Amino acid sequence: MIAPLTQEQMLDLRQCLERGLPRVSRPYDALAEQIGAHHDQVLQQMQHWHEQGLFRRVGLVLNHRALGFVANAMLVLDVPDALVDNVGQRLGRAPGVNLCYQRPRRLPQWRYNLFCMVHGRERAVVEAHIETLLAEHLLNDLPHQVLFSTHAFKQCGGRFAPPPSQVWAHG
Amino acid sequence: MDERDRQLINRLQHGLPLVRQPWQSVAQELGCAPGEVLDRLHALLEDGVLTRFGPMFDIERVGGAFTLAALTVPEARFDAVAEQLNALPQVAHNYRREHAWNMWFVLACASPEELDATLSRIETLSGLTVLNLPKEHTYHVGLHFPV
Numbered sequence: 193m194i195a196p197l198t199q200e201q202m203l204d205l206r207q208c209l210e211r212g213l214p215r216v217s218r219p220y221d222a223l224a225e226q227i228g229a230h231h232d233q234v235l236q237q238m239q240h241w242h243e244q245g246l247f248r249r250v251g252l253v254l255n256h257r258a259l260g261f262v263a264n265a266m267l268v269l270d271v272p273d274a275l276v277d278n279v280g281q282r283l284g285r286a287p288g289v290n291l292c293y294q295r296p297r298r299l300p301q302w303r304y305n306l307f308c309m310v311h312g313r314e315r316a317v318v319e320a321h322i323e324t325l326l327a328e329h330l331l332n333d334l335p336h337q338v339l340f341s342t343h344a345f346k347q348c349g350g351r352f353a354p355p356p357s358q359v360w361a362h363g
Numbered sequence: 364m365d366e367r368d369r370q371l372i373n374r375l376q377h378g379l380p381l382v383r384q385p386w387q388s389v390a391q392e393l394g395c396a397p398g399e400v401l402d403r404l405h406a407l408l409e410d411g412v413l414t415r416f417g418p419m420f421d422i423e424r425v426g427g428a429f430t431l432a433a434l435t436v437p438e439a440r441f442d443a444v445a446e447q448l449n450a451l452p453q454v455a456h457n458y459r460r461e462h463a464w465n466m467w468f469v470l471a472c473a474s475p476e477e478l479d480a481t482l483s484r485i486e487t488l489s490g491l492t493v494l495n496l497p498k499e500h501t502y503h504v505g506l507h508f509p510v
Contacts, residue, residue: 212417247418249378284503295498341458
């Protein structure tokens, strides 16, 4: 039985992790040392947070632009309320859709309630992919727009999970 | 960036195992030494190919608040308003998009109150009305970039 971390140690651990995982061979030992705990306690806490869904994975944030993913499209659709779950689930599962969210309409300025992010290396490919998606899911008749990004002013690594995008919406 | 870097990035997008020596298993999968994996990760972060490595906490599960918002910024003031927004630590992303709503940004705040205050602050700073579009339902989050 491994003793749980104290509340204070938990907060300290969260704060340490905001800077990312220490890049050493035994990162949880390094974290344990910083918060005055044992590495088993830190690992147990990490597993607990992971099971609770506080974080999905110990993973990375890509500078997608630096990697050539410069075509960043936000597809927005005006889906009747009764259909939005169905369409959202289908588009969310579709290949190439990185994020799919329902958001509120703001009439009269904004009518669209479903948002999908599609990224690629070339704009023409992303455009064609979106056309295919709309056709396959019989969504061409719904009011929709595709908003390409032309410049990223800020994309910080972020201390928190997306969005991204939301990055991409999240951004 | 070489083939091994690409393999490493693709592998790490799936996450690091929660074990005491996580780099050993990754190195084994990639067929190299754990030290080399760490050196490569370090270089990719230094070069700006990666912007972060570690767990990303779901801000809403820890009491925080997110939103996606937009502004219609007059062309002549576009860069100035972008600078105003980017100076705010709550602005996580800010993109110019081809639309009448031409500036799209994500706010990541420690609390719903901070989010409201930040939206008001942006309206005061810019003199513009914010289109606030917090998510109501998530159908899919899966940012994966095969490199």
